[in-house]
Amino acid sequence: MIYLDYQATTPLAPEAFDAMVPWLRDQHANPHSTHAAGRKAKAAVEYARAQVAALLPQGGRVVFTSGATESLNWAIKGLTAGDVVTIATEHAAVLDTVGALGRQRRDVTVLPVRHNGLVDMDAAFQAIVPGVSVVVAMLVNNEIGVVQPTAALSQLADFAGAPLLCDAVQGFGRMTIPECCDLVAISAHKIHGPKGIGALWIRDGITLDPLLHGGDQEGGRSGTLSPALCVGFGHAAGLMAERWETDATHVERLWMLATERLGPDWQINGSTEQRYHGNLNIRRDGLDVARLMSDLRDIAFSAGSACASGSGRSSHVLRAIGLSEAQARSSIRLGFGRYTTEMELTEAIDRIMAAADAQRIAGGIAA
Template identity: 75%
Template sequence: MTYLDYQATAPLAPEALAAMLPWLESQHANPHSPHREGRRAKAAVEVARDQVAALLPPGGRVAFTSGATEALNWAIKGSTGPIVTLATEHAAVLDTVAAEAARGRQVTVLPVGPDGVVDLDVARVAILPGTGLVAAMLVNNEIGVTQPIAALADLAHAAGALMLCDAVQGYGRVPIPDTVDLIAISAHKIHGPKGIGALWIRDGVDLAPLLHGGGQEAPGRSGTLSPALCAGFGVAAKLMAARTIEDAAHVDRLKPLALNRLGPDWIVNGSTEHRYHGNLNVRRDGLDVNRLMSDLRDIAFSAGSACASGSGRSSHVLRAIGLTEAQARASIRLGFGRYTTETELRDAIDAIVAAAEGQWP
C-alpha cells in the first residue's frame, strides 16, 4: 500500500508510539489525582504541553482538547459578537458558525478567488468595528492553499475582533503569525495519535467553556486528560520542530516529481504560488474518480476531505473556487510527507496516470 493521504491523517511516528506505550501498559494514573503516581502523570502532561507550545507563538497557553474539531467549536462558541469567516473553511468551522447563526449570531462568509485566496479588500469591507471573531485556515485541508493570516489578523484587531487561526494542516510546517489570538491544532496531522488536539489561547483572551465539569484544563476545559495521548502529541511536536528543515526539503523534492509525472493533462486546483507543497489537488476533466479509486486500491488517495467523503456531495472548497460540479468530481487530492519515498511516489503517480488513461478508448 502506498499512502498518499497525509491531509486526512499522517502516519504515526515510531517515536510518538514509543512515548505512549508506557502510559498504556503500566502507568495508568489519572493526571489530575494528587498522589505520587498522579503527579507523575501530570508531569508527563506538562512536558507534552511545553513541547506542543514550542511551535506556537509566545504569550499564550495550550489547552489540550479531544481534537481540532473541539478546539474550533470552543473558540467559536466561546467567543461573542459577529463572526467573519471564509467559504473554504473546514466543516468544523462552517457548520459551527451555521449553528451560531441559527441561534441569532451574525455570520458573514467571505468568498475566495479562483486561486482559493481571500481578497483582502473584500475582507476589509466585511470586518467592521463590532466584529467579534475572524476565523480562517492557515493551510486549506483540501487544496493546500495558504491564506494571508497576518493581514487578516491586522484587520480583525483594527475592528476590535479576535483572530482564530485553524492551523491544523500548517502547524509545524508553515509559520503561524504571532499576532493571532486563538490557534486550533491536531496531533494526528503531525504524526501523533488521533483523539487529541489543542487550542492555543493568547494571554488575556477569555472564552466561555464549551464543556462543563471539573475544569481540569486551566483555561476552562473539563475532562480527564490521557497522559498517553498527550505524550504522543508532545513527542510528535518535538519531532516536527527538530525536522522542520529536513521535512520541508523532502516535500519540496516530492512536489515537482509528482507534477512532472502527472504531465500536462492534469490541472492543479487553487494557487500554485500560495500553497503548502505536500498537498496537490489536481483534476483531469472527464475523469471518473470513483472508477480510478476502485482500480487503484493499493494506493491511498482522496477525492476530497475525509470528513465529508460519505456525504455524496462534491467538495465545497472546489465549488468555492469556481469549479463546476463536473470539474469538482473529476479532482483528486494527493498528500505526501515525511515517510513518502521518491520511488513509491513516482510509481504511484505512474499508476494513477495509466489508470486514468485507461478510461479513454
C-alpha cells in the first residue's frame, strides 16, 4: 500500500509508539490520583504537556482533550454569547458547530473565499466588528492546503474586541503558530501521534464555560486523562520539533517531484503560493474519481475530507472556491510527508495518470 492521505491521518511514529507501550502495558495508574503511582503518571502527563506547548505561542496553557473536534466545540461554545464569524472553507467541526449556534439564535457570519481559497478580506472587514464574540479561522486548509492570512484576521478581531480561534490541526508542528492567536486547536494523529487525543491552547486571561462537567481534571475540562495517549502526543510533538527542517525539506522535494511529473491536463486547486506543500489537491476534467479509486485500491488517496466521505456530497471547500459540481467531483487530494518515499510518490502519480488516461481513451471509444 502506498499511503498518500496525510491530511486524513498520519502514520504513528515508531518512537511515539515505543514511548506509549509502558503506559499501556505496565503503568496503569490514574494521573489524577495522589498516591505514588498516580503522581508518576501525572509527571508523565505534565512532561508531555510541556512538549506540546513548546510548539505553541507563549502566554497560555495547553489543555488536553479527546481531539480537535472537542477543542473547537469547547472554544466556540465556551465563549460569552455573541456573534460568530468564520470562513466557508472551515472544517465541519467548525461549520457544524456554528450552525448549531445559529439554530439557537446566535448570529453567525460565514465569510466567502476567493478562487484561490483565501478569505475575502473585504467581507471580513465588514463582518468583524464590535459585538462579535469569536473569529474562527483555519491556519492550513485540510482539503486544499491553503494558508489563511491569520495575522490580518487577528488585527480585525482585536479591533472588534474578539478572540481569534485558530484550527491549527494541519499546520501544527509544520509551521510556526502565529502569536496573534488567542485559542488554538490541535490533534495528535495529524503529527504522527495517536488518535483519540488533542489539545486546546488557551491564552492567559481567556475563560471558557465548560463543555463537559464531572471533575474539572484539566481546569475547565473534565475527564480522566490517558497517560499513554498524552505521552504519545508529547513524544510526537518532540519529534516534530527535532525534525522540523528535515521534514520540511523532504516535503518540498516531494512537492516538486509531484508537480513536475503531472501533465498539463491536471490543475491544482487553491493557491500555489500561500499553501502547505504536503497537500496536493488536483483535478482533471471528466475524471471519474470513484472509478479511479477502485482501479487503484493499493494507493491510499482521497476525494476530499475523510470526515465527509460516504456522505454523497462533493467537497464544500471546492465548491466555495468556485468549482462546478463536475469539477469538484473530478478532484483528488494527495497528502504526503515524513514517511513517503520519492519512489512511492513517483509510482503513485504515474499509475494515477495512466488510469486517468485509460478512462479518457475508454470514454472516447464509447463515444
